[in-house]
Amino acid sequence: MNFVSLLSLRDKTFNFYFANLLLTPPMKLKKNIATSESGFVFNPTTGDSFSLNTIGAEILLQMKDNKTSDDIKKDILNRYDVDKSLLEKDWDDFMAQLRDNNLLDY
Amino acid sequence: MKAKKKLCIAVTGLNAIDSPGPGIAVIRGIRENKQHDVRIIGLSYESLEPGIYMHDVVDKTYQIPYPSAGSEALLNRLLQIHEIEKLDVVIPNFDAELQNFIKISESLKGVGIGTFLPSLAQLEARDKVNLYSFGKKHNLLVPADRIIYKVDDLKSVMDQFGVPVVVKGKYYEAFVAHTLEQAQKAFYKLQAKWGLPIIVQQFISGTEINIAALGDGKGNTISAVPMRKLYITDKGKAWAGITLEDKSLIDLAKHFISATKWKGGFELEIMRTADNKPYIMEINPRFPAWIFLTVGAGQNQPDALVKMALGEDVKPYTDYEVGKIFIRYSWDLITDIEAFQKVSAFGEL
Structure with missing residues (x-):
């Protein structure tokens, strides 16, 4: 089975800013992707399944709730001690992995 | 309370081995219909086919002649068995035996034994040897x-x-x-x-996907369930698989059925390439060994086939559960030398 750990964002406590975030194009998760709070992701079209770490699972659940990338990033910056530039880098990596694994809707 | 309908159904493909025949899975599907009181007659070729000894699955087994003996020998043997068991339906599950079964299907019908099989022409058209031209004719992607x-x-x-x-x-x-x-x-x-x-x-590289489907012989799709292999044995057989949600795969099965007016169960072996093209690698003219997954997912194809073999109208299934998984397992069945001796010496158990 194709279990892939998708995210490397590090959990930290918040002590950083969340202003001046750049607007990013919407990243839509495919409608039929099944996600669970435990971080298990299933693509019913391809049969692929993945497991995410806690923050990866949080991001996907928020994407599934149709929250924008900017809102999700703001939320992460609010709740975790993470440098904005590092978040942007990890975010781009994560989105690239979601895209490569056929989980995004464009 | 409505009495259960008594049925006697003969099934081949009892070789539940590492490269299994579909018989045991077909029987499990048939037994899931609790409206039927079913007696299952196993039809075997060899004395060590595990299904012969699985008495909770197969009630009684008779050996039948190898396909090379021809259709007349098969008919004679089935008529002998029918005398004793009063068969209602026969379901062959091996590619190599289908030709003989199709040839004798009218004779079987004449004595009250139902089948639900493709025609010889349909069987021939999807044969590996003719697959490429078949694909071209019906606008299907074939390597x-x-x-x-x-x-x-x-x-x-x-x-x-x-x-x-x-x-x-x-x-x-x-x-x-x-x-x-x-x-x-x-x-x-x-x-x-x-x-x-x-x-x-x-050679086409990609993801292996199979579709188990059932056509009514008039161009209608009674059921189609796609499955992705999750675990593949060294013989290329699925040891685990998961049902998929993909309209294009269902449409492919429907296209095949409407183009050929396929009658009976079949399996499309697909290789889906990275750019999402579904190449048909093979068309197996009978249920696959993983057919019980269709039952688990909500489309009981073996039961639907039995009903159609009995002349009943069956409405097409529309939904199935996506993400349903099968995991095959092997199991050592213990039996006695007497049982083996009976099968070997008398051709029945």
Whole structure:
């Protein structure tokens, strides 16, 4: 089975800013992707399944709730001690992995 | 309370081994219908087919002649069995036996035994040997292939297709060959086991997906369930698989059924490429060994086939559960020498 750990964002406590975030194009998760709070992701079209770490699972659940990338990033910056530039880098990596694994809707 | 309908159904393919026949899975599907009081008659070729000894699955087994004995020998044996058991339906599950069963289906009908099988022409059209032209005719994606009778022809085919190529037996088995030597070895192995011709097919890389489906013979799809192999054995068989949600795969099965008016169960073996093209690698003219997954997912194809063989109208299934998984397992069944002796000496158990 194709279990892939998708995210490397590090959990930290918040002590950083969340202003001046750049607007990013919407990243839509495919409608039929099944996600669970435990971080298990299933693509019913391809049969692929993945497991995410806690923050990866949080991001996907928020994407599934149709929250924008900017809102999700703001939320992460609010709740975790993470440098904005590092978040942007990890975010781009994560989105690239979601895209490569056929989980995004464009 | 409505009395259960008594049925006596004969099933082949009891070889639940590492490369299993579909018989046991078909029987499990049939037994899921609690409206029926079913007696299952196993039809076996060899004394060590596990289903013969699985008495909670198969009530009684009779050996039948090998396909090479011809359709008349098969008919005579089935009529003998019918005298004793009063069969309602027969479900053959091996590619190699289908031709004989189709030939005698009218005679079976004459004595009250139902079948639900494709015609000889349908069987022939999707044969591996004719698959490429079949695909062209019906606008289906099929890898290029060459039918060869001599080992010397391998070189020119490999020059044409590049490497690797898939070397396939007439009925079963396939080997991926990366060199001419590997292809020659595969050729001789397949020739010894299944005879000629040998099919050499262009290699397509991608994700292996299978679709189990059932056509009503009038162009309607009664059921179609796609499955992705999650675990593949060294013989290329699915040891675990998961049902998929993909309209394009269902549409492919529907297209096949409407184009051919296929009657009965079948399996499409698909290779989905990275750019999402579904190549049909093979069309198996009977249920696959993983058919019980369709039952688990909510479309009981074996039961629907039994009903149609009995002349009942069956409404097409519309939904199935996506993400349903099967995981095959092996299990050591313990029996006594007396049982083996009975099957070997008397041809029944």
